Amino acid sequence: MQLYLPIAEWPVNMFMIFGVGGAVGFISGMFGVGGGFLLTPLLVFYGISPAVAVGSVSAQVAASSASGALSYWRRKLIDWKLALFLLVGGMLGSVVGVEVFAVLRKIGQLDLVIGLCYVVFLGFVGGFMTWEAIGTILASRRNEVPAPKKPRTHGIVQTLPFQVRFHRSKLVISAIPVLALGLGIGFLGTLLGIGGGFLIVPAMIYLLKVPANLVVGTSLVQMVVTMAFTTFLQASNNHTVDIVLAFLLMIGGVIGAQFGAQIGQRLKGEQLRALLGLLILAVGIRFAVELVVKPADLYSLSMVIGGAK
Amino acid sequence: MSRRLAAALGFGLAFAASSATAETLVFEPSTKRVEITSNFSGTTLTVYGTVERDAATIGRGGDYEVAVMLVGPERAAVTRRKERLLGIWVNRDSRTYHAPAFYAVATTRPIAEMAAAATLKTAQVGLDGLILPEVVPGGVEVLAGTVSFRDAYLRLRRREGLYAEYPGAVRRLGQNLWSVTLPIPAEVPVGDYKVRTVLFADGAPLAEQVSHVEVVKSGFEQEVAELAGVHSWIYGLICVGVSLLTGWLGGVLFRRD
Numbered sequence: 172m173q174l175y176l177p178i179a180e181w182p183v184n185m186f187m188i189f190g191v192g193g194a195v196g197f198i199s200g201m202f203g204v205g206g207g208f209l210l211t212p213l214l215v216f217y218g219i220s221p222a223v224a225v226g227s228v229s230a231q232v233a234a235s236s237a238s239g240a241l242s243y244w245r246r247k248l249i250d251w252k253l254a255l256f257l258l259v260g261g262m263l264g265s266v267v268g269v270e271v272f273a274v275l276r277k278i279g280q281l282d283l284v285i286g287l288c289y290v291v292f293l294g295f296v297g298g299f300m301t302w303e304a305i306g307t308i309l310a311s312r313r314n315e316v317p318a319p320k321k322p323r324t325h326g327i328v329q330t331l332p333f334q335v336r337f338h339r340s341k342l343v344i345s346a347i348p349v350l351a352l353g354l355g356i357g358f359l360g361t362l363l364g365i366g367g368g369f370l371i372v373p374a375m376i377y378l379l380k381v382p383a384n385l386v387v388g389t390s391l392v393q394m395v396v397t398m399a400f401t402t403f404l405q406a407s408n409n410h411t412v413d414i415v416l417a418f419l420l421m422i423g424g425v426i427g428a429q430f431g432a433q434i435g436q437r438l439k440g441e442q443l444r445a446l447l448g449l450l451i452l453a454v455g456i457r458f459a460v461e462l463v464v465k466p467a468d469l470y471s472l473s474m475v476i477g478g479a480k
Numbered sequence: 481m482s483r484r485l486a487a488a489l490g491f492g493l494a495f496a497a498s499s500a501t502a503e504t505l506v507f508e509p510s511t512k513r514v515e516i517t518s519n520f521s522g523t524t525l526t527v528y529g530t531v532e533r534d535a536a537t538i539g540r541g542g543d544y545e546v547a548v549m550l551v552g553p554e555r556a557a558v559t560r561r562k563e564r565l566l567g568i569w570v571n572r573d574s575r576t577y578h579a580p581a582f583y584a585v586a587t588t589r590p591i592a593e594m595a596a597a598a599t600l601k602t603a604q605v606g607l608d609g610l611i612l613p614e615v616v617p618g619g620v621e622v623l624a625g626t627v628s629f630r631d632a633y634l635r636l637r638r639r640e641g642l643y644a645e646y647p648g649a650v651r652r653l654g655q656n657l658w659s660v661t662l663p664i665p666a667e668v669p670v671g672d673y674k675v676r677t678v679l680f681a682d683g684a685p686l687a688e689q690v691s692h693v694e695v696v697k698s699g700f701e702q703e704v705a706e707l708a709g710v711h712s713w714i715y716g717l718i719c720v721g722v723s724l725l726t727g728w729l730g731g732v733l734f735r736r737d
Contacts, residue, residue, distance in 0.1 A: 173521040175666070177697065177704040182521055182666035230723045237727025242735075279560050279571045287568075395727070399720045406716030410708055414719050421723065425730030462568040469562045470632035471571070472640075474555060 178413035179223045185419065187217070192231070192423025199235060199424065200431025201438075202447040203387060205366030205394065207232045208293060208454060210420065219416070220473075221285065222276055225364030226402070226411030231420040232366040233398035236391045238425060243388025250339035250385050254392040256346060257371075260353025261360075261397035268361025269404040275362075276409075279473065286458050288363055293455030296369055300448030307441040340381050340389075348378065353393060361401045366394045369451060503533045505546070505679045505689045514664060515698035522666040525550060525693065531656045531679060545588045545680040546650050547605045548660050550693070552582025552642075553671030556615050559633045575629040576615035581669040582642050583610065586649035586660045595683045603678050603685045607634055607645055641665040670695050 174185040191213050199206035207228050214224035243249055275281040331345030352374055356367040371390045375381040381389065406412040435443060507529025514523060531544050556578050560571040587594060591606040601609030612630060613622045637643035642665070650660040672694050679687040697705050708715040 173519055173666070175516055175518050175520045175701060177701040178708055180667075180669070230719050233720065233723040234727035234730070237724050238731040238734075241728060241731035279558060279574060283568075283570055395724070399724060402719050402723060403713075403716040406708065406719050407713040410712060412708075412716070412719050414704065414708075414715075414722060417719065418722060418726065421726045421730075425726065425734070428730075429734045464569075465564075466562055466569055468632075468636075469569075470629075470636060471560050471562070472633065472636040473558050473560070 174415070174419075176219075176223075176413050176416050178410070179219050179227075179416055181219060183217070183219075183416070188416065188419045189423040191217070192420035193427035194423075195420075196235070196424030196427025197431035197434075198427075198450070200428030201435035202431075202443055202450075203239075203435070204368045204372075204447065205232045205235055206424070207360075207365030207367075208289070208363070208369065208451070211364040212289075212454065212458075214416075219413075221282060222272075222409065222411045223413050223416070225272070225285075225362075226405035226409060227413045227417040227420070228364040229361070229398050229405060230402040230412055230414070230417035231424060232360075232364075233395055233402055234417075234421040235424050235428065236366055236368075236394040236398060238428070240388065240391040240395050243391060246388075248384055249388040249392055250337055250381070251392070252335075253337045253340055253342075253349065253381065253385075254389045256335070256349045257353035257356075257389070257393040258396040260350040260355075261357030261393055262400050264354040264357025264359075265361045265397055265401045265404060267354075268358040269401070269408055271358075272362055272405075273409055283462075285363055286462050288359065289458040290455050290462065292359070292370060293451050294459065296373065297448050297450070297452030297455050299373075300444055301452055302448075304441045304445035304448055308445060311441070340385055342380065344379060352378070353397075356393070357397045357401070360394075360397060361404075366398060368394060369447075503531055503544075503679060503681070503686045505677050505687050506530050506532055507548075507675075507677050507689060507691065509675050509691055509693055512693055514668070514693065514695045516668075516670065516696065516701055517698050518700055520666060520701075522668070523664050524661050525664055525675075526659060526661045527675060527677070528657075528659045529677060530658070543588075543681075544656075545594045546658050547585060547587045547591070547594065547603075547678045547680065548650055548662070549586075549605065549674075549676040549678075550582065550584045550662050550664075551674045551676060552580045552669055552695075553673070554578055555581040555669065555671075557581075557633070559629050559636070561629070561632070573629075575626065575633070577612045577633055578615050578620045579610070579612045579633070581671065582673070583607065583637075584644045584646065584662050586646040586662055588648065588650045588652065588658070590647040591645060594680050595685070599683065599685065603680075603688075604676075605678055607638075607643060610634070641667060642669070664695075668695055670697055 172185045173182050175182045195206040195210045198209065210231065211224050211228045214228065215221050275284050331347050333346040334343055335346045336343045352371065356371045359370065360367040368390060372386055375386045375390060376383060402412055507527055510526040527548050556576055558574050558576045560574040562569040563572040585606055591600065597609065600606050604611065611622055612633065613620045634643060650658050652658050672692060675691045675693055677689050678685055696702065
């Protein structure tokens with residue numbers, strides 16, 4: 172069924188969008204990530220302008236992380252104080268992100284910067300995740316129990332000023348890296364139309380040493396607030412949020428996530444990490460190929476600001 | 481450098497003077513208003529017209545040729561060219577054209593056979609002669625321009641389906657009566673459209689008539705677009721509200737624990 176999107180000014184097949192949302196929701200439910208890094212490129216591939224895709228996906232990410240955060244809230248697996256610090260940084264990053272987004276779009280380098288960021292971040296995180304997970308799988312095949320890594324007690328996060336105590340996480344760390352992490356994720360999330368779950372979760376585990384059981388819930392809270400704020404900024408400043416598109420994606424995503432979560436529970440942690448790592452790596456490589464291979468048409472056309480395109 | 485534009489304008493005035501005494505075109509589009517609703521998937525616009533002449537006009541040997549153009553609102557569009565920089569393809573050079581966002585032309589014969597290229601250009605009939613003013617610092621000007629960018633712009637517009645030529649699509653229904661049905665794709669930009677018809681005989685333009693058609697969003701589409709454009713912060717709050725509510729509902733409906 173054809174549906175005309177009011178802000179994207181583009182007709183889409185309603186079931187197609189619903190299906191894309193569902194498929195990405197399935198993956199996000201299975202791996203416990205937002206899936207923005209898959210959704211935005213898919214929408215662009217389908218013909219939605221990159222600006223509207225990024226804006227609308229931020230609304231979708233806000234919705235899907237709200238669902239997730241709710242479930243962690245019920246199980247009381249959220250460090251609210253840490254989340255507050257992260258989201259203050261996140262909102263600042265988002266303000267900067269929206270401005271940079273508008274400037275890049277104007278000078279015609281938005282696609283390039285998005286592409287480069289995808290290559291760097293997805294390539295790095297995907298590569299690391301795959302390598303680590305495959306190492307674990309091979310070790311368990313050989314019946315080796317990997318030696319538990321010694322937690323470093325004296326890192327840079329303990330020595331910087333503005334030490335803050337996070338009771339729930341049993342941590343005393345400087346506020347600077349926490350705010351900086353929030354800021355970085357908020358900025359990238361706004362620019363790339365992703366929640367940034369795949370970036371913030373490893374950073375919280377390896378850099379801030381937040382207990383593993385609190386990481387996901389806390390990062391989800393920061394994502395809900397940052398992405399809701401981003402949605403508002405993109406809608407009011409850049410006019411790039413298509414509520415009809417976002418709503419279709421949300422419905423598909425919420426349903427898809429339920430099935431994904433059921434499959435995810437049947438797989439082992441390292442298998443899940445290896446699969447997710449490969450997926451992230453694949454998306455990163457696809458972007459790299461696009462940047463390096465000579466495009467079929469060297470010319471491209473885009474509308475000068477003013478409304479949706 | 482805006483000589484061409486001036487020539488086109490002068491030509492228009494000359495028409496007005498000559499058409500009073502010789503042939504005139506009379507036509508009517510099937511609708512004055514194309515409404516884009518939520519299930520809009522493209523439509524067509526039919527134009528009927530006749531060639532009228534007063535008693536004093538001397539009968540001509542050749543047939544009349546008619547060109548019908550549907551010209552969209554002027555929009556600025558940037559054409560960018562990628563170049564290889566440090567191994568990756570990057571947008572470098574660009575041209576910004578202030579051109580119609582939509583341009584469809586239908587004719588009774590292949591466009592090139594109707595008149596000489598220069599005549600077609602002055603009459604602004606066909607894509608080959610379409611004037612593309614460039615946005616330059618301080619205004620809009622018609623420049624000699626770069627052929628490669630112009631060609632790329634027209635090619636990309638054609639590929640989007642927003643520029644099109646339909647040679648031979650204007651059907652003669654009688655000696656003086658003609659009609660054409662122009663397809664309007666689903667991606668059609670909203671705005672005010674001109675329907676221009678030009679009458680040719682023996683390779684020379686004889687008369688020109690212009691009518692107007694508007695393409696508007698309607699109903700829900702229009703309300704959403706207006707809210708997003710005019711009261712954008714209210715729209716932003718609604719977007720956030722819908723997102724959080726949907727997320728919350730999803731969390732409650734599919735509670736797993």
